[in-house]
Amino acid sequence: MKEEGTAVTKILDVLQQSLKRDMTFTSGRIVGSMCTEPSRLARLLYSKYLEKNLGDPGLFPATARLEREAIASVGELLNYPQAHGSIVSGGTEANMMALWSARNGARMEKPEAIVPASAHHSFNKAADMLGIKLISIPTDERGRAQPHSVKAAITANTVMIVGIAGTTNLGSVDPIEELSEIASSNNIHLHVDASFGGFVIPFLNDLGYPTEDFDFKLSGVSSIAIDPHKMGMAPVPAGMILFRSVDMLERIDIKASYLAGGEYSKVSVLGTRPGAAAIVVWATMQMLGREGYRNIVKRCMNLTNLLYENTMKMENIRPVQEPTVNILGVRPLHESPHEVSDKLRERGWAVSTYPKYLRVCVMPHIRKRHILEFCSELKRLDQKQEPIIRPQFSKIRYTLL
Numbered sequence: 001m002k003e004e005g006t007a008v009t010k011i012l013d014v015l016q017q018s019l020k021r022d023m024t025f026t027s028g029r030i031v032g033s034m035c036t037e038p039s040r041l042a043r044l045l046y047s048k049y050l051e052k053n054l055g056d057p058g059l060f061p062a063t064a065r066l067e068r069e070a071i072a073s074v075g076e077l078l079n080y081p082q083a084h085g086s087i088v089s090g091g092t093e094a095n096m097m098a099l100w101s102a103r104n105g106a107r108m109e110k111p112e113a114i115v116p117a118s119a120h121h122s123f124n125k126a127a128d129m130l131g132i133k134l135i136s137i138p139t140d141e142r143g144r145a146q147p148h149s150v151k152a153a154i155t156a157n158t159v160m161i162v163g164i165a166g167t168t169n170l171g172s173v174d175p176i177e178e179l180s181e182i183a184s185s186n187n188i189h190l191h192v193d194a195s196f197g198g199f200v201i202p203f204l205n206d207l208g209y210p211t212e213d214f215d216f217k218l219s220g221v222s223s224i225a226i227d228p229h230k231m232g233m234a235p236v237p238a239g240m241i242l243f244r245s246v247d248m249l250e251r252i253d254i255k256a257s258y259l260a261g262g263e264y265s266k267v268s269v270l271g272t273r274p275g276a277a278a279i280v281v282w283a284t285m286q287m288l289g290r291e292g293y294r295n296i297v298k299r300c301m302n303l304t305n306l307l308y309e310n311t312m313k314m315e316n317i318r319p320v321q322e323p324t325v326n327i328l329g330v331r332p333l334h335e336s337p338h339e340v341s342d343k344l345r346e347r348g349w350a351v352s353t354y355p356k357y358l359r360v361c362v363m364p365h366i367r368k369r370h371i372l373e374f375c376s377e378l379k380r381l382d383q384k385q386e387p388i389i390r391p392q393f394s395k396i397r398y399t400l401l
């Protein structure tokens with residue numbers, strides 16, 4: 001740190017220059033991220049309510065109330081308006097809290113949790129921190145958990161079964177109804193990670209797409225992670241954890257009685273946490289309503305289907321499977337996904353790269369012209385062409401699976 005401060009105009013100049021290398025959602029070239037462009041309302045409210053801190057809810061009781069209202073609205077979306085929960089920093093924290101609650105509730109000496117092989121790496125993080133052994137079970141050819149494998153993996157130490165509604169890699173939805181029956185008959189906590197799919201599947205259902213039940217409608221579902229900062233259209237950081245009963249939340253409620261606001265319930269991993277995030281989640285849902293979300297999901301799904309149909313006709317790329325939600329895996333036939341990803345990056349596109357395929361997330365910032373440009377780019381890959389754009393990307397490779 002320098003001794004003397006810097007003039008604000010200088011700081012702004014420096015930032016404008018140095019942040020030029022970052023990609024933007026408006027370019028339409030971020031096609032591998034589950035986040036999207038913040039709305040104008042979100043930008044406005046975030047800066048307006050920056051000082052709110054839900055880590056001391058007694059100071060900001062009105063903000064805490066909006067958090068509860070937002071939880072109830074999402075609970076209603078997931079067929080359980082009485083749900084108890086918190087707005088958290090994202091799917092990682094939500095999954096962590098669910099595991100934490102299930103572990104505390106079951107009180108096993110050597111707790112185990114059964115997760116599909118497609119589970120997000122947040123479960124590995126959480127299990128490591130909580131001293132839980134993860135039992136990974138294989139998925140079928142559509143990337144879905146197999147109920148018979150789940151059943152076979154249950155032991156006297158199982159504290160949780162995880163089902164995923166919208167997997168990170170291909171957007172597959174596990175057979176939650178069958179998992180719910182297994183969980184109920186064995187009296188085990190079933191947690192549904194709907195971090196991605198939670199704000200998609202209910203609207204796909206409205207739109208007449210084939211969907212399966214995945215939420216609290218199923219009596220065996222004990223908790224759900226659902227992320228406003230993915231398809232919920234809220235900016236980062238905003239996740240949500242919902243529990244079926246208040247005692248599931250109370251198991252992980254750590255009291256802090258000294259707080260200035262005089263309240264002491266701390267049901268989150270974070271201490272100090274952004275009240276503006278809760279306000280924006282609440283306001284975004286007010287602004288869009290069910291109709292707004294349905295229209296967004298409709299557009300994203302139409303574009304995902306367009307991408308699917310176009311890649312079906314390509315000689316060098318094939319879709320991995322029909323899309324369930326607005327995520328599509330595409331497999332290059334002549335090169336490795338990493339080679340293709342590197343070429344795309346040189347041309348200004350950012351996709352997620354798995355060992356066998358690329359993952360495209362057709363998020364709300366993506367327009368039809370972006371999909372068509374991306375398809376032309378994919379087709380061109382086989383031809384040795386000069387790169388069109390050369391942004392200075394670092395060559396870091398993100399391999400999640």
Ligand code: 0PR
Pocket residue numbers: 032033034035089090091092093095120122164166167168193194195196227239400
């Ligand atoms: N559960 C599922 C099913 C997820 O896909 C993710 C994140 C999480 C939990 C964890 O959520 P948080 O990252 O909010 O804690 N899935 C994205 C992924 O791994 C996260 C992401 C988002 C990565 C934007 C990159 C990116 O640009 O792809």
